[in-house]
Ligand code: HEM
């Protein structure tokens with residue numbers, strides 16, 4: 001809860017253009033992926049309790065709301081991994097601090113290059129599965 005309060009407070013008070021939005025997105029993506037991971041492991045371990053519940057969960061994952069959630073998950077994972085690598089490299093190498101803008105732009109480009117095709121393929125496959133003719 002205090003993490004949420006401090007995120008909201010810092011979001012409202014800190015003004016820093018791209019760096020600000022990347023910081024916020026890094027936080028949301030990290031917490032989002034962590035939340036997914038917790039639910040994912042609980043969902044998978046339901047197989048130990050009841051195969052029926054597990055099967056029903058897997059069926060539920062094939063519905064449109066979960067397909068949309070998976071798009072956010074894919075973006076969140078790609079963004080967090082690439083942006084996190086940028087943060088880690090800059091923390092380890094202070095001599096690169098004059099090149100922060102370049103690093104920020106580079107990571108936005110790499111995220112877009114990886115996320116756009118991934119999300120496009122996922123969206124097309126989902127649309128085909130939900131609306132395509134049944135074969
Ligand atoms: C929508 C995307 C994903 C699907 C469909 C998926 C599917 C699965 C399945 C079927 C298993 C069970 C494998 C087995 O028992 O043989 C599994 C296990 C696991 N997955 Fe995923 N996964 C996804 C995303 C992720 C992500 C993003 C993470 C990490 C953040 C992750 C972490 C894990 C872990 C740690 C296990 C082992 C947990 C356990 O055995 O209870 N998965 N996943």
Ligand code: HEM
Pocket residue numbers: 026027029030031033034037080081082083084085087088
């Ligand atoms: C290639 C994989 C990853 C890299 C390079 C990475 C990198 C980082 C870095 C550098 C930070 C610190 C950011 C800062 O100091 O401002 C961070 C924060 C965080 N990461 Fe990751 N991470 C990765 C995967 C993951 C995964 C799989 C999860 C969740 C299961 C995760 C959850 C988080 C969370 C919750 C935070 C804290 C966010 C915050 O409070 O601002 N990360 N990550």
